[in-house]
Amino acid sequence: MSETQPLLELRGINKSFGVVHVLHDVDLTIYPGQVTALVGDNGAGKSTLVKAIAGIYPIDDGEYRFDGQPVNVHGPKDASGLGIEVVYQDLALCENLDIVENMFLGREMKNGPLLDETTMESKAREVLASLSVRTVKSVRQSVASLSGGQRQTVAIAKSALWNSKVVLLDEPTAALGVAQTRQVLDLVRRLADSGVGVLLISHNLTDVFEVADRITALYLGRVAADVATKDVTSRQVVELITTGRSSDVDGPAATAKV
């Protein structure tokens, strides 16, 4: 599948905070229609990498290519302008607003000076239906009344609303039960199947093996491996996460230069 043109490509990204060198020559590729899992232990640099992609942290050096073109991303606005959406772990939904209001928050559709509620409700309904979201009773129910899984669903659907090309998901299943995790993973798969490039950050290898097409493992700020999911076993990925190398992985860049 790697012959398709990558949507987002990072080459040799470095990022330091003062004397702390957090990311060393990191390469990352996200393909359209694929779920790329970003795994790594605490402190491996996953969050920093996501924030660098989202434009929250400026990168020190390295190449940021989007759709094959080199781009400069200096802030969150640049990233969302390219079609990159981030769903953070704490979701950022307003509990006092309903689902439609949350999905369009900050980007309300208007009819002159007035809110265009009818179009917003139709579009929200359309997006939820296209992602086969079935667990939401009504698009006009307030977010406070939703379960954790449903909130995650709304947050992901919100990111799909804007014809986004790349969606970064930060630990979407971290706080969910078994059935809810199932629903969210199905949603992630459907999102990718619709042609979006998805980057899934997760600690849970079961989830990763279930839904990801490729796995990028970070170890102490370096890429330990970038492999197709079908080529590795769970044990090998654990080795990559904990030691940065695995004896029998034969993907490209199988070991990090520690």
Add this chain to the structure above:
Amino acid sequence: MTDIITDSEEAGFASDRTQSHTLGEAFQAYVNRVRGGDMGALPAILGLIVLFIVFGLANDRFLSALNMANLITQAGAIIVLAMGLVLVLLLGEIDLSAGFTGGTSAAIMGLAIADKGYPWGVAVLAGVVAGAFIGLLIGLLVSKLGIPSFVVTLAFFLGLQGILLKLIGDGGSVRVDQEVIRGITKNNVPVMWGWIFAVVIIAVFAALSLRSHRIKVAKGLQHQPLAVVIARIAVLAVILLAVTYVLNLNRAPNPGFVIEGIPYVLPLVIALLILLTFVLSRTSYGRHIYAVGGNPEAARRAGINVDRIRISVFVLGSSLAALSGIIAASNLGKVSTSSGGSNTLLYAVGAAVIGGTSLFGGKGKALDAVIGGLVIATIANGLGLLDQASYINFLVTGGVLLLAASVDAITRRRRSATGLG
């Protein structure tokens, strides 16, 4: 991929019904919402009805047309101040200085007319601009320096008393006898125009409600049954026509005189109510106010300029406080050094909370201020008629406020238990 979403869950989206089919179902849904803790203004409306019955039985003058007109002029200033506080409370902030903002603005308006001889329009504008400026300062201190609004407005509460003293002079007062200003509370809309206003408002409300209902049905969006829409129009019509009828009666205590018509303050309050309701529920600015009140971090990430919303809300709130001060001055005929002091502010906060606005932010409507303000004014008015010592008035008002705050806290807990918004 195995799919363990069960059939019943599959049907979950099918139950995204765009309509509660019958009036009965809609009523049942409403009962469920109330039992789940989403009461809105219901306790305040019930309280108002109880108060009217109790005071009506206790004193036969309470329900007279003269007293109803009095009640409305007394409630006017409280309601307008409470509207400003509803906006501030929506953000989860508080404005303790709103009372003295009103007093100071009214003093500036009074002095502009009495000392400088400016026309009333310029004087009112000067008062409102002064209020807006005070709000701007508060908003900047709260949002840019990050001082809690409780502390900032406590400082303004003290400071503005000083400014009011300096403007008016120790123990003095400014007479407000300009005809138009006095007329806000003392003059009445001609009977004919009163009826026309009432009918026009009902007709416009009915037309807009029915139109929006038709569009929602046509596009297959979520909507209420037609019967509920019509019931709502009917309730509005009955209330407006009844109020207009009572206020259009001749209420002069002495035969030979004629006092009739709606006091001008009522159309003023209604205009503000419509304007604020419109801004809060139909514009993205209003939506952003709710968002900042509900979750400022989510609002910030959604690209909303949270500081700008905070500052603008304090400016609006203080401008409404200025208007309220002017209405109070119109009713009293003067501005004194204690204008906007004592319990003015607490009455207004009480009105907002009694009406159903949450002290915790993110929940409230402009209508809350009107209903809550009527409750507060009714208590003061009714107890006054019963010749009760003023200590009773304080005790009862305090008790009602405590009751309202308890309702807010309890429903909030229930809401989080049942998961309603």
